Amino acid sequence: MFTHSSSLVTLSLLAMSSWLAFASAVGPVMNQQPTIFDLIQNDPDLSEFFNLISRNELVPTLLKFRQATVFAPNNEAMRAFTGQKDQDLLLYHLANVALTTDKLDQSVSSELPGNPPLWIARRDASSYQYDLYINDARVIRGDIKAMSTRQDEQVLHVIDKVLEPIMTSARDPQLSNPDAARLLERAGSFNLGPYQISDFVQQVTSHKKLSVFATPGRHTFLIPINRGFEAVSRDKIDPKVIDGHIVPNVALFSRPAIRGRPVQTLAFSDNLKVTISFSNESLPSQEIGSRIYVQSNTLVGDFHHPRGVVVAQVVKANIPVRNGVVHLIDKPLIVIDIDIVNFLKSFKVFEQRNGILYEFYRIMKDFATNFMEGITGAGELTLLAPSNEAFRKLGEKNLNALLANQQKLTEILQLHVIRRRLSSDEIIQNPLLSHVESADRHRRLYFSAFGPDDNITVSVEGGGVNATIIQPDIGALNGIVHIIDRVLGVPTMTVIEKLQSDPIMSKTHALAIQDDFLGRMQAYRDPYNPRIQQKFTMLVPSDDAWEVIHRTMGSAFKKLFMGEYSYNVRQILERHLVVGQELSINNLTSQGRDNYLQTIRGKVKIVFVENGGENGGEPTREYFAEWENIRARVVRPDVQCIDGVIHVIDHVLVQRREISVSGSERFTVNALLLLAITLTAIFWNARALQH
Numbered sequence: 001m002f003t004h005s006s007s008l009v010t011l012s013l014l015a016m017s018s019w020l021a022f023a024s025a026v027g028p029v030m031n032q033q034p035t036i037f038d039l040i041q042n043d044p045d046l047s048e049f050f051n052l053i054s055r056n057e058l059v060p061t062l063l064k065f066r067q068a069t070v071f072a073p074n075n076e077a078m079r080a081f082t083g084q085k086d087q088d089l090l091l092y093h094l095a096n097v098a099l100t101t102d103k104l105d106q107s108v109s110s111e112l113p114g115n116p117p118l119w120i121a122r123r124d125a126s127s128y129q130y131d132l133y134i135n136d137a138r139v140i141r142g143d144i145k146a147m148s149t150r151q152d153e154q155v156l157h158v159i160d161k162v163l164e165p166i167m168t169s170a171r172d173p174q175l176s177n178p179d180a181a182r183l184l185e186r187a188g189s190f191n192l193g194p195y196q197i198s199d200f201v202q203q204v205t206s207h208k209k210l211s212v213f214a215t216p217g218r219h220t221f222l223i224p225i226n227r228g229f230e231a232v233s234r235d236k237i238d239p240k241v242i243d244g245h246i247v248p249n250v251a252l253f254s255r256p257a258i259r260g261r262p263v264q265t266l267a268f269s270d271n272l273k274v275t276i277s278f279s280n281e282s283l284p285s286q287e288i289g290s291r292i293y294v295q296s297n298t299l300v301g302d303f304h305h306p307r308g309v310v311v312a313q314v315v316k317a318n319i320p321v322r323n324g325v326v327h328l329i330d331k332p333l334i335v336i337d338i339d340i341v342n343f344l345k346s347f348k349v350f351e352q353r354n355g356i357l358y359e360f361y362r363i364m365k366d367f368a369t370n371f372m373e374g375i376t377g378a379g380e381l382t383l384l385a386p387s388n389e390a391f392r393k394l395g396e397k398n399l400n401a402l403l404a405n406q407q408k409l410t411e412i413l414q415l416h417v418i419r420r421r422l423s424s425d426e427i428i429q430n431p432l433l434s435h436v437e438s439a440d441r442h443r444r445l446y447f448s449a450f451g452p453d454d455n456i457t458v459s460v461e462g463g464g465v466n467a468t469i470i471q472p473d474i475g476a477l478n479g480i481v482h483i484i485d486r487v488l489g490v491p492t493m494t495v496i497e498k499l500q501s502d503p504i505m506s507k508t509h510a511l512a513i514q515d516d517f518l519g520r521m522q523a524y525r526d527p528y529n530p531r532i533q534q535k536f537t538m539l540v541p542s543d544d545a546w547e548v549i550h551r552t553m554g555s556a557f558k559k560l561f562m563g564e565y566s567y568n569v570r571q572i573l574e575r576h577l578v579v580g581q582e583l584s585i586n587n588l589t590s591q592g593r594d595n596y597l598q599t600i601r602g603k604v605k606i607v608f609v610e611n612g613g614e615n616g617g618e619p620t621r622e623y624f625a626e627w628e629n630i631r632a633r634v635v636r637p638d639v640q641c642i643d644g645v646i647h648v649i650d651h652v653l654v655q656r657r658e659i660s661v662s663g664s665e666r667f668t669v670n671a672l673l674l675l676a677i678t679l680t681a682i683f684w685n686a687r688a689l690q691h
Contacts, residue, residue, distance in 0.1 A: 033147035036070055036154040037063035046158065048078035052085055059090045062111075067152035069095040069108070071118070071134050073162045081162040088112055092165040098153035100143045101132055106218060112165055114176030116320060119218065121256040133256040135325075136318045137161035161255075166319055167191040179322040180221045181214035193316055195225040195328050203237040212246060212266070219324035220247035222276070222294060225315060228331035231342060236335045240305060243267040244274040244296055244334045251324040254278060254292050254317045262297060267334070273300040274334060279471065292317055293356065295471070296333035308336050308475020313355065336475040340383055341376050343476050356471075356483065359388045364413070367403050371413045381479040382418040384445075384460060386487045387470065394487055402490060412489040414440035415462050421480050424458050424472035435636070438462065443489070446636055450503070458482075459503075463489030464640030466502055491640045495536045496521060498641050504648065507546040507561075508573075515566040517573055524579050536644030537578040537597070539604070539625055541652040542635060549652055556659040565659055572654050574600035575627070582644045585623055585637040597625075604653065627653040 034042070037060055040050045049072050053059050062068060071093045073081070083089070094111040095118070107117040121133040132139040137159035146154040168175045168189050175182065175189055183190060184201045200223055204210055213221060222245040243266035250263065262275035279293045292314040301307040312329040319326040331346065338346070344361040355361075364372045375381060391399060402409055417439035428449045435444045446461040458469045471483035493501065496518050499509040512518050524534040550557045559565050578599050588606045589595055595606045605626040623634035625647075632651035639646035 033145075035064050035148055036068055036146040036156050039144060039146050039156050040070070040072055043158075045074045046072050048075045049073055052078075052090060056087050056090060058087065059094070062094065063154075065149055067096065067098050067148065067154060069097060069099045069155045069157070071137070071139075071157050071159050071163060073137070073159055074140070077137070077159065077161050081164070083162070083164055084167070088165065088167075089162070092116070092118075092163050098155045100145075100155055101139070101157070104132070110165075112176070113173070116165060116177040116322060118163065119251045119253065119320065119325065121251070121253065123256045123258065131256070133253065134159055135163050135320055136253040136255050137163055138255065164318070164320075166321065177322050179214050179216075180219070180324065180326055181210050183319070183321055183326060184210065184213055184223075192319075192328065195227075195316060197223050197225055197328065199226045199229045199234070200224050200237075200332070203234065204242055207237075207239045207242060209239055209242045212243070214323070215248075216323055217249060218251040220250060220252040221245065221321075221324060221326045222247075222312075222329050222333060223326055224312070224329050224332040228312070228329070231346065232332050232335050232337045236304070236337060237332060238304065240267050240272055241332065241334045244276075244298075245332075247276060252278070253325055254314065254327070265296070271300065271302060272298070272305055274298050274305075276333065291356070294327065294329060294333070295474075297473070298334060298475075305334060306336055306475060308480070309471070309473040310334055310336060311356075311471060311474055336477065338476060339376070339478045340381070340476045340481060341372060343474070343481060344385070356387050357385050359391045360385050363391075363403065363409075367406070368409055368413055371410055375417060378417075378419065379478065380419075380421050381439075382420065382422040383479065383481045384416040384418075384462075384467070384469075384484050384488065385481050386416070386467075387483055387485060390467070390484060390486045393485075394490055394492065398490060398492070411440050412463070412487070414438060415443055415445070415489045418445065423480060424469065424482070427458050428456055440489075443638065444636075445488075448503070460484065460488070461502070461636070461639070463638070464491040464493070464498070464646070465489060489640070491642050493641055495538055495641045495644045495646060498639065498646060499540065502639075504542045504544075504636075505540050505646075507543045508540050510561060511569050512573060514563055514569050517570055521577075534580050534643075535582040536641075537581055537583040538644065538646050539576040539597075539599075539632070539634075539649050539653070540639075540646050541576070541632075542648050542650060545632070545650050545652050549654070553656055553659065556656070560659055568659050571601055572652070572658065575602060575604070575653050584645060585634065585647060588647075589621075589623065602627075623647075625649055625653065628655060630655075 037053075040046045040053065040063070043050075053063070063070065073093070091111040091113075095108045096111060097108075099108060104120045107119050109115040110118050118134050122130045123133065125131045132142065134157070138161070139157050140160050141158040144156040144158070146156060148154055166178065166183070168191070172189060175186060178186070178190075184197070184204060187197050187201060204213070224245070246266045247263050248266055252263070257278040259279050260277055262277045265274045265276055267274040275297050276294055277297070279295065280290050293311055294314055295309050295311045297309050298305055298307050310331070310333050312331045312333055314327050315330050316328040319328070344357055344364070346355070375383070394402070402412065415438045418436055419439055422436065427447045434448070435446045438445050443463060447458065448461075449456050449458050451457045458472060460467050460469065465486050465488045467484040467486035467488060469482045470485050474481040474483070491498075499505050499512060499518075512521075521536070524536075546557070549560075556565075560569060576599065578597060583597070588597060589608050593607055597604045597606050606623065607626060608621045608623045611620050611622065623637060625632045625634065630651055630653055632649035632653060634647050635650050636646075636648035639648060
């Protein structure tokens with residue numbers, strides 16, 4: 001990294017200007033190639049940048065007569081930039097050496113007084129390509145070569161965002177290229193917008209940690225603003241917490257930072273391990289202007305630093321400093337010091353509707369105050385909190401209908417609550433933990449984990465809706481919050497769409513596309529109103545249920561899925577399907593312990609077994625579907641769809657005789673074949689004797 005004092009840079013610029021004036025007076029050397037000034041002038045997508053250059057006295061001369069690299073923002077970037085457009089901004093986009101992309105290393109010194117560095121990052125875009133970033137701007141056209149009038153090499157790179165230097169409120173030369181420590185010390189002298197950071201600075205100085213922020217190199221510093229300390233006890237900000245706000249040896253600007261990838265902080269030792277990662281509200285979006293979040297994850301904690309995730313919103317991102325980059329965040333990381341309700345309340349601030357859980361909090365506050373009061377004093381719990389985007393997916397019509405039905409809304413909200421702590425690690429490490437009771441006593445939540453070990457995804461199904469946990473394990477004093485990408489209990493899919501999308505129903509769907517079974521389902525219409533599709537009740541064998549068939553009837557299983565028995569497939573699926581009725585598990589067992597379900601292909605018996613409540617709890621029921629000598633357990637009842645309901649079962653209601661050739665039939669076929677061969681041999685022997 002190159003550094004120079006402000007006085008030296010000022011003298012060098014004056015000397016450069018004098019030399020360039022002399023060169024201009026002498027006249028240019030014959031030049032075959034355009035200068036970088038010419039390239040920018042003649043590029044219609046750089047007209048906004050060129051207009052700024054043409055109004056300046058110094059920069060055009062630099063671009064015509066000397067070696068240079070220019071990072072030129074395109075027109076869209078220039079129009080989106082609302083900061084000050086002056087000579088300092090132009091000089092921050094210039095370097096005094098010609099650097100093609102293969103020569104850009106970790107940083108390059110800009111021409112702004114003090115020579116603050118521009119930080120270089122590469123991010124893989126595919127197996128064969130990478131994206132190149134200068135600070136937070138992506139290079140969209142690179143390595144455009146030019147030649148100065150003095151035959152010096154020049155290189156132009158077009159970028160999609162304006163590079164914004166750190167600006168001081170007063171033109172103090174001593175602050176022209178500050179490190180993070182100087183930024184903290186003289187925060188009032190820099191343009192940090194409406195944000196104050198004095199509370200964090202006070203903790204840093206009182207714990208004698210300022211020198212850490214002066215460490216040379218390239219680091220990432222996460223600085224909480226004062227407003228974030230309103231709900232956090234300052235005595236919980238100790239040296240380890242401060243270390244957890246620093247990522248060493250990497251300058252993580254918001255766009256090139258890989259979403260969801262944890263990186264170690266300075267607080268990473270045997271006794272305390274803290275990582276941080278970046279995310280957006282709608283993963284994996286990284287568009288310019290999208291809201292950015294940073295989370296700390298205490299993997300190994302102690303009494304003062306409990307395990308868990310803390311999520312903070314980045315309120316001012318990408319402040320470049322001499323030793324890396326600073327991001328201002330809306331609250332301290334690592335510290336778990338508020339309960340779940342107050343955690344949700346924290347999303348109502350900052351320009352309203354900005355927080356990822358703002359909509360969820362608004363609905364609780366305005367339409368379900370009893371629910372909010374209930375979880376305040378409910379003891380330890382886990383909350384599955386839908387994001388703003390999850391509510392947008394419902395559509396305005398469905399959302400308004402839900403808000404107008406107080407009882408339904410309360411039931412839906414209760415479905416998102418588990419009355420104990422349930423971390424993602426517990427779900428991943430305990431495969432037998434397939435379902436848990438929700439606070440809505442009549443419905444369960446079903447969890448599954450899938451993906452490679454280094455990138456496991458956890459999903460949850462409740463009330464017919466599959467949601468992915470996009471932000472797990474946010475810690476609170478009275479439990480855990482998992483942010484999910486859909487609202488549970490408000491179905492938006494048909495039975496057919498559910499078969500297509502739910503991973504535990506994939507094999508049933510693979511069979512249902514044979515012989516146009518799904519097309520025939522769609523053709524069922526209400527006999528009294530042909531424009532309305534019939535309702536369905538379907539017993540859907542899980543993928544594990546089909547694996548049982550695979551193990552016990554291997555060859556027949558292969559033929560089923562190869563399409564050789566499409567007629568048999570149709571018969572099997574029709575035994576699992578009721579047309580014209582939407583029957584919940586309570587409907588199916590309303591006649592007592594023994595009930596019969598009339599499917600397209602005969603009757604199926606539905607029974608239940610009641611188990612005594614444990615530890616004084618309420619008794620629970622297990623439900624079964626019986627056909628001939630097969631008993632299938634209902635492992636996931638009441639998967640609600642907009643045109644019916646699905647009950648997932650753990651065995652297929654099928655007999656071996658339906659999908660395989662019996663032993664007696666094989667004997668008959670073989671005997672007939674042997675007889676035919678024998679008769680043929682006798683015939684040809686007789687003809688041979690005649691001749």
